[in-house]
Amino acid sequence: MLLITGATGNVGTELIAHLAARDIPVRAMTRNPAKASFPSTVEVVAGDFDQPDSLTAALDGIEKVFVLPPGYGPEGPVQERALAAAARQAGVSHLVKLSTSGVTFNATDPISTGHRLGEQVIQDSGLAWTILRPGTFMVYLYGYAPTIATDKTMYVTEGDPVSAMIHPRDIAAVAAHVLTTPGHDGHIYTLTGGQAYSPQQQADIIGQILGQPIKLIERAPAETQAEFDRLGWSGPRLEALLELKRQSAAWDWQVFDTVEKLTGTAPLTLHDWVRENIHIFR
16 A cells, blocks of 8 residues: 655645546545545545654554655755654555655755755665656746736746746656655655747747736846745745745746656646636636
């Protein structure tokens, strides 16, 4: 049986749906099972990276684990340490960690640094391991939805990167492949979509599918920060995300063919994601 942590997140939900559709025995770990909604064949268990005692039951009878902690604090990858220790005790054979492409490109932002340290914990666990390093998720566009919906304007920050954005379903497809086929031990896979899009191209695609032109306005970083402050979105996690985005301009445009090589299917396009989520822009 497979254990999927981060089960209610963007990748976790897609991964569980993918595995369940193939009748692969899967257990979803979440801090609040009562609020989770999964296919009826999926076993749901309460578990929390920050409560190591809860991991024992979650890992009972598990062969492989998809490792996705909720985030990193100032002490570093304590969550991976707890999981790795519990996995060894439970007799787990393989850990598949979701990381970030920032590690591939030696980024120094807090998110990439946390994942880099987390990767090391997994690699030092004594268990077989595989690392997945996706780039920018297409769901990042959710952040632009409110102003697109209200005044058909997309506000971006000066220097926002050209991005080979990836659909979470493609990350899930790769994760499912790695979890269910041999030959991935000790491998690190960097994942992107099949095409890089500039902010203007992103706005144009949304406008094309929405049927209304979207105006793109660039703001200085200070203006962006002031707007986040006004909305109450400030804090270390947001600052870390903005720093990752700033650094990623140096590499986020690079396209890797990993998704197609591993799954045999070309990655989904930004057009695909926008069509599926067009309601958020209306």
